[in-house]
Amino acid sequence: MIEGMEFGYEKSCLIIAEAGVNHNGDINIAKELVDSAVKTGANAVKFQTFKAENLVTKKAPKADYQKETTGYGNQYEMLKKLELSYDDHVLLKKYCADKGVMFISTPFDFESVDLLVKLDIPLYKVSSGDLTNIPLLKYIARLDKPMIVSTGMANLGEVELAIEAINKTGNDKIILLHCTSNYPTEYEDVNLNAMITLKNAFNLPIGYSDHTKGIEVPIAAVAMGAKVIEKHFTLDKEMDGPDHRASLNPKEFKQMVDSIRKIEKAFGDGIKRCNNNEESTKRVARKSIVAKVNIEKGQIISYENVTFKRPANGISPIFIEDLIGKKAVCNINIDDCITFNNIR
Template sequence: MPKRTLFIAEAGVNHNGSLSQALALVDVAADAGADVVKFQTFKATNLVTASARKADYQVSNTGEAGGQLEMLRRLELSPADHLALLQRCRERGIRFMSTAFDPQSLDFLATLDMPAIKIPSGDITHAPMALQAARLRRPLIVSTGMSTLADIEAMLGVLAFGLTCQSAPSGRRDFDAARCSPQGEAALREFVTLLHCTTQYPAPPEAVNLLAMDTMAQAFNLPVGYSDHTIGIEVSIAAVARGATVIEKHFTLDRALPGPDHAASLEPSELKQLVAAIRVVERALGSRTKAPAPAELDNRSVARRSIVAARPLSRGEVLTLDSLAFKRPGTGLPPLECWDLIGKPAARDYAEDDLILP
């Protein structure tokens, strides 16, 4: 059986800065059967400058222009909020996780019980923080939206160095050497999962390029998953069928709520439907062996055909193709053997539709 897909229900900043709303998101994710519910941890002033503009999708989804700083200030969660969310996750039987967007937030999250450290797409080039994350020696999930293979390769060099070396790096050469070393390759296989992603909210299906998952898996020999920003559930399901080991999907209490990510998020009933569909696909994937499933074996005799007499035949009559027919059930000789019978005498008298004996 294939390995269970880790499903991360991405709450992100869809709490709109409200702890009660964040707690409700934990409950929705747990009710849906998600493995993990994930938030975002940052201090706005450590993440953006006052001049950082909103992305076009953020302007469209929030209905207001302006900069990122004020928007992000409204979406911060305090350390106490995180502890409350972690406690609710424990009560509901779902793992807590959050993405750090600045070094101080990463230090704080390192003190919490999380299944992995997430490196977001926007930080694929943030080598200092990636080095900090790698040195925690926790499972690492690296999202690759907006990235080329060269971007990913460079990030993997930083992570390989951080996982295997405690000294200070002198530059790119150290990272490249670590990535290509046997120790670095082994560390990457042990700790790193890559997520294919399209950084647009929502992402149109024609921008997804899901086959790039295969390219990433072949290029880096690492587990690959998918961070889904499309509307609906179909693309996530397709990603699991292509071998995604992790699925991350945004969800919200209500798509009509104000905020940058609600429009590209699933509502509670859709989230539950997606998790259920993924579990069905996992069971359906099975193994690479092509053989009858146990449930099929009894049906072979019902669905397949046997060689039968096309008309009454007398013992000793020479069999021809016209004297034979091919009908269910498949309890006799298979049609493939008809040519071995042609030109031979009938072994006995046959009524029409009798099974022909060898």
Template structure:
């Protein structure tokens, strides 16, 4: 089964349905399986006094609250209906994270194939129950979480009817410093919780996502933008379209390269065995009736004669004919 690649548009449309549609086109052109947005009613998810995160303060207007920032990034439910239809017309899966109950109820009416729970909601019990009761497959991000918190969330989701759950290792910092990536935690989650795992990547560049695939990630989520120079909280930690395409191609190549684990000669290298390996050959002219010794035989290319692994089986045998120097020995 191929790695499921989510192109995370998030709020990088800056509240514009037209930019959102351009992002759909870019995600499709890059070869992503899915484009994911964020659906929310600003006043339902953040209070008037909530401060912005440090990275949000650095990348947006300094004198606005988190509520004011989010309001500018909000798309209406009607616009999400339009986006869902647009994704269908472009043959790419539409996915959006609902951040509040009104948004979840709305997104449920769109009959999405799966649901994505963001890292910030992993300790939100009523939220987890509501998502679980939709009885759909779930992708759960785990930024800022301990193993105990992940276990607690999974217990709730399973208890209330969730479908298959894929757990994404994640670090909630934009961009994530490489020292904080800790890809090994992805394998710990898989081993301890016996669930499919993936990686939600907030690092710069594409190579950490590729490394995650090599370590067994079945889902990769990566933020992208049309232009990193755009104003907004997430643009600077996002890929541009050409980079997204490079990431998708690299992931597809990596998953093919992982193979089935059986150590046998690859089809492409079979033709090189006779060229690269060696055989037992005459080290000098050998006369019929002469015994093969360590002085009159040696090992040289090509590898289409007796294998050097049979060296001691050849030593002491009698030549059944004359051999020229470098001629393949036969018994």
């Protein structure tokens, strides 16, 4: 579905470092974010592409969390400072390619989609805020590129309408991300089981876009089947800007990536069997049928004269019924294993 990435059983999930607007409009900070994301092991670095005048009205109020992090004023003034130019995008895409990490971005308007088309990005991310923006969804979908669609603030019916709009263009390359659009999100508001609801309802690959302060929930999401993890990423949570406080710093992001990769290793192939590394343990942890007392030649084997002890050098207790009633053909000392050679 995405070049270089496979979605399905045993496949690694795509981990996106959401740099977003945490570059604060500074291309040098943006490049530092790429450098740090690469060191964490992220697969992709995602930015946001927009023109403030196309995204919000001049008097659009800030969200409560934006007021807390950037003070009062309106969204337009805040966002205008966070724009990246076309040249910035070109530079960042090349910079990401040189560093071996995927460059992607979320477009918030038609002009921004056109900008990203010129860059030939491998996939498009749709923000939760644009889930109901059917014209924009169709505009992106007609490009016939994979679309990662966040579903924060949405009910199941709204998600269904978005999928139908995309499918009508002939594009079925959709990955749904469960998301709670609070910054930060409290654990009791995560509702991670809703990710499974999305999977069951639409039979599409699912993932999780996280806004909690920690790393536990994304790890749990992967254990539950998430094929994409998106998490806000910053160089320093104390920097000015709307999203830094709800982001992970490089050390935390690396801990998250490392933990996810360990969980993926633990999935295995699903076949229940004795692992090669268990064989030595098996021999000392399992039990054999042994003589409970000294058994004389000719004596009948019964539950009264045998017991079950480690190690597993003899006959397994699984076969006890095959031994009961047999006769000892030689003397068997206490604690000696009962074998098919010393009974008949």
